[in-house]
Amino acid sequence: MEPSPAINTSLGLNFNPPPYTDDGSPANISVTPTKEEAPAVLAEKLNRISSENQKLNQMLGVVVENYSVLRNQMVDLMIKSRKRKAGCDNCNFFNRSGSSGADALTDQYCCCGSDDDSCHKRPRESSRPKIKRVLVQTPISDSSLAVKDGYQWRKYGQKVTKDNPSPRAYYKCSFAPSCPVKKKVQRSVQDSSYLVATYEGEHNHKKPNSGIEYQLVGPIHLGSKLDSSVSSPSSLLMSPSLPSVTTFDLTKSQSIDTLKSLVPELERPSTSTQQMVFQQMASLLTRDPNFTKALVTAITGNMVEKEVWR
DNA sequence: CGGCTTTGACCCGCGC
DNA sequence: GCGCGGGTCAAAGCCG
Numbered sequence: 278m279e280p281s282p283a284i285n286t287s288l289g290l291n292f293n294p295p296p297y298t299d300d301g302s303p304a305n306i307s308v309t310p311t312k313e314e315a316p317a318v319l320a321e322k323l324n325r326i327s328s329e330n331q332k333l334n335q336m337l338g339v340v341v342e343n344y345s346v347l348r349n350q351m352v353d354l355m356i357k358s359r360k361r362k363a364g365c366d367n368c369n370f371f372n373r374s375g376s377s378g379a380d381a382l383t384d385q386y387c388c389c390g391s392d393d394d395s396c397h398k399r400p401r402e403s404s405r406p407k408i409k410r411v412l413v414q415t416p417i418s419d420s421s422l423a424v425k426d427g428y429q430w431r432k433y434g435q436k437v438t439k440d441n442p443s444p445r446a447y448y449k450c451s452f453a454p455s456c457p458v459k460k461k462v463q464r465s466v467q468d469s470s471y472l473v474a475t476y477e478g479e480h481n482h483k484k485p486n487s488g489i490e491y492q493l494v495g496p497i498h499l500g501s502k503l504d505s506s507v508s509s510p511s512s513l514l515m516s517p518s519l520p521s522v523t524t525f526d527l528t529k530s531q532s533i534d535t536l537k538s539l540v541p542e543l544e545r546p547s548t549s550t551q552q553m554v555f556q557q558m559a560s561l562l563t564r565d566p567n568f569t570k571a572l573v574t575a576i577t578g579n580m581v582e583k584e585v586w587r
Numbered sequence: 588c589g590g591c592t593t594t595g596a597c598c599c600g601c602g603c
Numbered sequence: 604g605c606g607c608g609g610g611t612c613a614a615a616g617c618c619g
Binding site: 439 | 607608610
Protein backbone atom coordinates (compact mmCIF):
# COMPACT_ATOMS: atom_id res chain seq x y z
CA MET A 278 0.00 0.00 0.00
CA GLU A 279 1.32 3.36 -0.90
CA PRO A 280 1.89 5.86 1.88
CA SER A 281 -0.87 8.30 2.40
CA PRO A 282 -0.31 11.89 1.58
CA ALA A 283 -0.64 13.87 4.76
CA ILE A 284 -3.96 15.53 4.45
CA ASN A 285 -5.50 16.92 7.54
CA THR A 286 -9.10 15.86 7.66
CA SER A 287 -9.69 17.00 11.19
CA LEU A 288 -12.56 19.34 11.61
CA GLY A 289 -10.56 21.64 13.78
CA LEU A 290 -13.70 22.50 15.64
CA ASN A 291 -12.70 25.08 18.15
CA PHE A 292 -15.70 26.45 19.86
CA ASN A 293 -13.64 28.76 22.06
CA PRO A 294 -16.23 29.06 24.75
CA PRO A 295 -15.98 32.22 26.78
CA PRO A 296 -14.07 31.97 30.05
CA TYR A 297 -16.13 30.95 33.03
CA THR A 298 -15.84 31.77 36.68
CA ASP A 299 -15.85 29.12 39.35
CA ASP A 300 -19.58 29.36 39.78
CA GLY A 301 -20.05 28.63 36.11
CA SER A 302 -21.17 32.03 34.96
CA PRO A 303 -19.44 33.76 32.05
CA ALA A 304 -16.70 36.03 33.34
CA ASN A 305 -16.45 38.73 30.72
CA ILE A 306 -19.92 38.89 29.30
CA SER A 307 -22.34 41.42 30.59
CA VAL A 308 -25.64 39.65 30.97
CA THR A 309 -27.70 42.81 31.29
CA PRO A 310 -26.13 45.63 29.32
CA THR A 311 -27.21 49.13 30.05
CA LYS A 312 -29.39 51.03 27.62
CA GLU A 313 -26.39 53.04 26.44
CA GLU A 314 -24.14 50.11 25.69
CA ALA A 315 -26.79 47.66 24.47
CA PRO A 316 -26.62 48.58 20.75
CA ALA A 317 -22.85 48.51 20.78
CA VAL A 318 -22.73 45.17 22.57
CA LEU A 319 -25.30 43.66 20.26
CA ALA A 320 -23.48 44.92 17.21
CA GLU A 321 -20.26 43.50 18.55
CA LYS A 322 -21.91 40.16 19.19
CA LEU A 323 -23.43 40.19 15.76
CA ASN A 324 -20.08 40.88 14.17
CA ARG A 325 -18.44 38.16 16.19
CA ILE A 326 -21.11 35.63 15.29
CA SER A 327 -20.94 36.59 11.64
CA SER A 328 -17.19 36.20 11.72
CA GLU A 329 -17.42 32.79 13.38
CA ASN A 330 -20.07 31.74 10.94
CA GLN A 331 -17.82 32.72 8.07
CA LYS A 332 -14.93 30.78 9.57
CA LEU A 333 -17.12 27.73 10.05
CA ASN A 334 -18.27 27.91 6.46
CA GLN A 335 -14.67 28.07 5.30
CA MET A 336 -13.75 25.11 7.48
CA LEU A 337 -16.70 23.21 6.12
CA GLY A 338 -15.55 23.85 2.60
CA VAL A 339 -12.06 22.62 3.41
CA VAL A 340 -13.44 19.50 5.06
CA VAL A 341 -15.65 18.68 2.10
CA GLU A 342 -12.81 19.31 -0.30
CA ASN A 343 -10.44 17.10 1.69
CA TYR A 344 -13.00 14.33 1.74
CA SER A 345 -13.40 14.54 -2.00
CA VAL A 346 -9.65 14.29 -2.52
CA LEU A 347 -9.35 11.38 -0.11
CA ARG A 348 -12.23 9.56 -1.67
CA ASN A 349 -10.77 9.88 -5.13
CA GLN A 350 -7.43 8.63 -3.86
CA MET A 351 -9.09 5.67 -2.18
CA VAL A 352 -10.95 4.78 -5.35
CA ASP A 353 -7.75 4.93 -7.36
CA LEU A 354 -5.87 2.80 -4.87
CA MET A 355 -8.60 0.21 -4.65
CA ILE A 356 -8.80 -0.04 -8.41
CA LYS A 357 -5.04 -0.47 -8.64
CA SER A 358 -5.06 -3.05 -5.86
CA ARG A 359 -7.85 -5.07 -7.43
CA LYS A 360 -6.24 -4.93 -10.83
CA ARG A 361 -3.10 -6.42 -9.36
CA LYS A 362 -5.05 -9.19 -7.63
CA ALA A 363 -7.22 -10.02 -10.61
CA GLY A 364 -4.29 -9.90 -12.99
CA CYS A 365 -6.38 -8.05 -15.53
CA ASP A 366 -4.71 -4.88 -16.66
CA ASN A 367 -7.70 -3.67 -18.57
CA CYS A 368 -10.36 -4.32 -15.99
CA ASN A 369 -11.08 -2.13 -13.02
CA PHE A 370 -13.84 -3.98 -11.35
CA PHE A 371 -13.90 -6.42 -8.53
CA ASN A 372 -14.23 -10.13 -8.10
CA ARG A 373 -17.68 -11.59 -7.82
CA SER A 374 -18.68 -12.68 -4.39
CA GLY A 375 -19.03 -16.42 -4.15
CA SER A 376 -21.96 -16.32 -1.80
CA SER A 377 -25.52 -15.74 -2.78
CA GLY A 378 -26.62 -14.80 0.68
CA ALA A 379 -27.41 -11.47 2.25
CA ASP A 380 -23.79 -10.57 2.53
CA ALA A 381 -23.17 -11.21 -1.12
CA LEU A 382 -22.73 -8.38 -3.52
CA THR A 383 -22.99 -9.78 -6.96
CA ASP A 384 -22.68 -6.72 -9.14
CA GLN A 385 -19.49 -6.05 -10.97
CA TYR A 386 -18.52 -3.03 -12.93
CA CYS A 387 -16.03 -3.49 -15.68
CA CYS A 388 -14.36 -0.57 -17.30
CA CYS A 389 -12.15 -2.37 -19.79
CA GLY A 390 -14.91 -2.73 -22.33
CA SER A 391 -13.52 -6.03 -23.48
CA ASP A 392 -15.92 -8.51 -25.02
CA ASP A 393 -13.50 -11.31 -24.32
CA ASP A 394 -15.23 -14.00 -22.29
CA SER A 395 -12.00 -14.69 -20.50
CA CYS A 396 -12.48 -11.30 -18.96
CA HIS A 397 -15.43 -10.59 -16.69
CA LYS A 398 -18.92 -10.22 -17.87
CA ARG A 399 -20.30 -6.74 -17.47
CA PRO A 400 -23.67 -6.45 -15.80
CA ARG A 401 -26.31 -4.66 -17.77
CA GLU A 402 -27.18 -1.53 -15.85
CA SER A 403 -30.68 -1.37 -17.18
CA SER A 404 -31.61 -4.89 -16.12
CA ARG A 405 -30.00 -4.95 -12.72
CA PRO A 406 -31.57 -3.13 -9.82
CA LYS A 407 -29.30 -0.87 -7.83
CA ILE A 408 -28.16 -2.52 -4.63
CA LYS A 409 -27.38 -0.47 -1.57
CA ARG A 410 -26.36 -1.82 1.79
CA VAL A 411 -26.90 -0.12 5.09
CA LEU A 412 -25.61 -0.91 8.54
CA VAL A 413 -27.81 0.10 11.42
CA GLN A 414 -26.83 -0.29 15.02
CA THR A 415 -29.70 -1.60 17.12
CA PRO A 416 -29.96 -3.18 20.54
CA ILE A 417 -29.44 -6.93 20.39
CA SER A 418 -32.61 -7.27 22.43
CA ASP A 419 -34.55 -5.68 19.58
CA SER A 420 -35.60 -8.66 17.50
CA SER A 421 -37.94 -6.74 15.23
CA LEU A 422 -35.45 -6.44 12.35
CA ALA A 423 -36.97 -3.05 11.68
CA VAL A 424 -34.81 -0.42 10.02
CA LYS A 425 -36.36 3.03 10.24
CA ASP A 426 -35.35 4.69 7.02
CA GLY A 427 -38.32 6.93 6.45
CA TYR A 428 -40.07 4.65 4.01
CA GLN A 429 -42.97 2.34 4.68
CA TRP A 430 -42.34 -1.36 4.18
CA ARG A 431 -44.51 -4.45 4.06
CA LYS A 432 -42.92 -7.63 5.31
CA TYR A 433 -43.61 -10.54 3.02
CA GLY A 434 -41.30 -13.23 4.26
CA GLN A 435 -38.74 -14.38 6.73
CA LYS A 436 -36.20 -17.14 6.41
CA VAL A 437 -33.40 -18.60 8.43
CA THR A 438 -30.37 -18.79 6.21
CA LYS A 439 -27.55 -21.24 6.36
CA ASP A 440 -24.71 -18.84 7.10
CA ASN A 441 -26.44 -16.81 9.78
CA PRO A 442 -28.37 -18.00 12.85
CA SER A 443 -30.52 -14.90 12.87
CA PRO A 444 -33.49 -14.86 10.48
CA ARG A 445 -33.57 -12.71 7.38
CA ALA A 446 -36.63 -10.56 6.86
CA TYR A 447 -37.92 -9.64 3.41
CA TYR A 448 -39.69 -6.37 2.84
CA LYS A 449 -41.35 -4.71 -0.12
CA CYS A 450 -42.03 -1.01 -0.34
CA SER A 451 -45.62 -0.47 0.70
CA PHE A 452 -46.06 1.51 -2.54
CA ALA A 453 -45.55 -1.75 -4.46
CA PRO A 454 -46.21 -2.69 -7.19
CA SER A 455 -45.71 0.85 -8.45
CA CYS A 456 -42.48 1.03 -6.45
CA PRO A 457 -40.23 -1.99 -7.07
CA VAL A 458 -37.88 -1.52 -4.13
CA LYS A 459 -37.19 -4.49 -1.90
CA LYS A 460 -35.29 -4.70 1.32
CA LYS A 461 -33.64 -7.56 3.15
CA VAL A 462 -32.74 -7.15 6.81
CA GLN A 463 -30.57 -9.50 8.81
CA ARG A 464 -28.34 -9.19 11.81
CA SER A 465 -24.68 -9.22 11.02
CA VAL A 466 -23.22 -12.61 11.71
CA GLN A 467 -20.06 -11.02 13.07
CA ASP A 468 -21.58 -8.33 15.24
CA SER A 469 -25.16 -8.96 16.21
CA SER A 470 -25.56 -5.39 17.41
CA TYR A 471 -25.72 -4.33 13.76
CA LEU A 472 -28.49 -4.92 11.27
CA VAL A 473 -27.51 -5.29 7.65
CA ALA A 474 -30.19 -3.92 5.38
CA THR A 475 -29.85 -4.60 1.68
CA TYR A 476 -31.92 -2.37 -0.60
CA GLU A 477 -32.65 -3.41 -4.16
CA GLY A 478 -33.84 -0.79 -6.58
CA GLU A 479 -34.69 2.82 -6.13
CA HIS A 480 -37.83 4.42 -4.84
CA ASN A 481 -39.85 6.27 -7.43
CA HIS A 482 -41.59 8.37 -4.82
CA LYS A 483 -40.70 10.57 -1.88
CA LYS A 484 -40.41 9.44 1.70
CA PRO A 485 -43.84 9.33 3.29
CA ASN A 486 -42.48 10.99 6.44
CA SER A 487 -39.48 12.78 5.07
CA GLY A 488 -38.10 15.42 7.38
CA ILE A 489 -39.21 13.74 10.55
CA GLU A 490 -35.90 12.13 11.27
CA TYR A 491 -32.39 12.83 10.24
CA GLN A 492 -30.35 9.97 8.99
CA LEU A 493 -26.63 10.32 8.76
CA VAL A 494 -25.23 8.01 6.20
CA GLY A 495 -21.65 7.33 5.30
CA PRO A 496 -19.20 4.46 5.28
CA ILE A 497 -17.93 3.59 8.69
CA HIS A 498 -15.00 1.44 9.64
CA LEU A 499 -16.12 -1.38 11.88
CA GLY A 500 -12.88 -3.27 11.96
CA SER A 501 -12.81 -7.01 11.66
CA LYS A 502 -15.77 -7.50 13.93
CA LEU A 503 -18.19 -7.27 11.08
CA ASP A 504 -18.23 -9.44 8.07
CA SER A 505 -15.74 -8.36 5.51
CA SER A 506 -18.24 -8.00 2.72
CA VAL A 507 -19.83 -5.17 4.59
CA SER A 508 -16.90 -3.35 6.02
CA SER A 509 -14.26 -3.85 3.40
CA PRO A 510 -13.37 -0.98 1.12
CA SER A 511 -14.18 -3.15 -1.84
CA SER A 512 -17.81 -3.33 -0.91
CA LEU A 513 -17.80 0.40 -0.54
CA LEU A 514 -16.97 0.67 -4.17
CA MET A 515 -19.19 -2.06 -5.47
CA SER A 516 -22.44 -0.43 -4.55
CA PRO A 517 -23.76 2.35 -6.70
CA SER A 518 -24.15 4.70 -3.77
CA LEU A 519 -22.60 4.86 -0.35
CA PRO A 520 -23.12 1.28 0.67
CA SER A 521 -21.74 0.46 4.06
CA VAL A 522 -23.23 3.02 6.31
CA THR A 523 -24.22 3.47 9.87
CA THR A 524 -27.25 5.34 10.96
CA PHE A 525 -27.50 7.92 13.69
CA ASP A 526 -30.78 9.43 14.62
CA LEU A 527 -29.64 12.91 15.52
CA THR A 528 -32.96 13.80 17.05
CA LYS A 529 -32.01 11.59 19.98
CA SER A 530 -29.67 12.60 22.74
CA GLN A 531 -27.80 9.35 22.25
CA SER A 532 -26.51 10.74 19.01
CA ILE A 533 -24.95 13.65 20.82
CA ASP A 534 -22.94 11.12 22.81
CA THR A 535 -22.03 9.42 19.57
CA LEU A 536 -20.87 12.72 18.17
CA LYS A 537 -18.77 13.34 21.24
CA SER A 538 -17.22 9.91 21.00
CA LEU A 539 -16.38 10.52 17.38
CA VAL A 540 -14.91 13.95 18.05
CA PRO A 541 -13.15 13.65 21.42
CA GLU A 542 -12.13 17.30 21.33
CA LEU A 543 -15.73 18.16 21.97
CA GLU A 544 -15.50 16.58 25.40
CA ARG A 545 -12.96 19.05 26.78
CA PRO A 546 -15.29 21.46 28.56
CA SER A 547 -15.23 20.48 32.18
CA THR A 548 -17.72 22.53 34.09
CA SER A 549 -21.40 21.79 34.06
CA THR A 550 -22.13 25.11 32.39
CA GLN A 551 -19.65 24.39 29.68
CA GLN A 552 -21.21 21.01 29.24
CA MET A 553 -24.57 22.66 28.89
CA VAL A 554 -23.21 25.13 26.36
CA PHE A 555 -21.73 22.23 24.43
CA GLN A 556 -24.99 20.36 24.49
CA GLN A 557 -26.84 23.36 23.17
CA MET A 558 -24.29 24.02 20.47
CA ALA A 559 -24.21 20.39 19.45
CA SER A 560 -27.97 20.29 19.42
CA LEU A 561 -28.15 23.37 17.20
CA LEU A 562 -25.46 22.12 14.87
CA THR A 563 -26.89 18.65 14.51
CA ARG A 564 -30.22 20.10 13.52
CA ASP A 565 -28.55 21.55 10.47
CA PRO A 566 -28.58 18.85 7.76
CA ASN A 567 -25.72 20.52 5.92
CA PHE A 568 -23.54 20.46 8.98
CA THR A 569 -24.32 16.86 9.87
CA LYS A 570 -23.71 15.79 6.32
CA ALA A 571 -20.35 17.53 6.21
CA LEU A 572 -19.43 16.19 9.63
CA VAL A 573 -20.13 12.59 8.71
CA THR A 574 -18.44 13.09 5.40
CA ALA A 575 -15.32 14.28 7.18
CA ILE A 576 -15.39 11.57 9.83
CA THR A 577 -16.06 8.74 7.46
CA GLY A 578 -13.48 10.04 5.07
CA ASN A 579 -10.94 9.89 7.86
CA MET A 580 -12.05 6.37 8.77
CA VAL A 581 -11.79 5.16 5.23
CA GLU A 582 -8.36 6.70 4.96
CA LYS A 583 -7.16 4.85 8.04
CA GLU A 584 -8.61 1.60 6.78
CA VAL A 585 -7.11 1.86 3.32
CA TRP A 586 -3.62 2.76 4.33
CA ARG A 587 -3.36 0.63 7.45
C1' DC B 588 -62.61 -4.31 8.50
C1' DG B 589 -58.42 -3.22 6.36
C1' DG B 590 -53.62 -3.45 6.72
C1' DC B 591 -49.80 -5.78 8.43
C1' DT B 592 -47.18 -9.85 10.21
C1' DT B 593 -46.34 -14.69 10.56
C1' DT B 594 -45.19 -18.96 8.68
C1' DG B 595 -45.44 -23.14 6.04
C1' DA B 596 -45.48 -24.33 1.24
C1' DC B 597 -43.87 -23.71 -3.12
C1' DC B 598 -40.78 -22.13 -6.93
C1' DC B 599 -36.45 -21.76 -9.03
C1' DG B 600 -31.53 -21.55 -9.76
C1' DC B 601 -27.32 -23.82 -8.91
C1' DG B 602 -23.97 -27.39 -7.90
C1' DC B 603 -22.94 -32.16 -7.93
C1' DG C 604 -32.00 -35.85 -12.03
C1' DC C 605 -31.68 -34.70 -7.32
C1' DG C 606 -30.90 -32.11 -3.27
C1' DC C 607 -30.03 -27.76 -1.21
C1' DG C 608 -30.87 -23.13 -0.18
C1' DG C 609 -32.59 -18.51 -1.16
C1' DG C 610 -36.60 -16.03 -2.47
C1' DT C 611 -41.62 -15.52 -2.91
C1' DC C 612 -46.46 -16.63 -2.25
C1' DA C 613 -50.57 -16.79 0.21
C1' DA C 614 -53.60 -18.23 3.90
C1' DA C 615 -54.31 -17.47 8.66
C1' DG C 616 -53.89 -14.65 12.55
C1' DC C 617 -53.29 -10.26 14.87
C1' DC C 618 -54.16 -5.50 15.82
C1' DG C 619 -55.83 -0.82 15.85
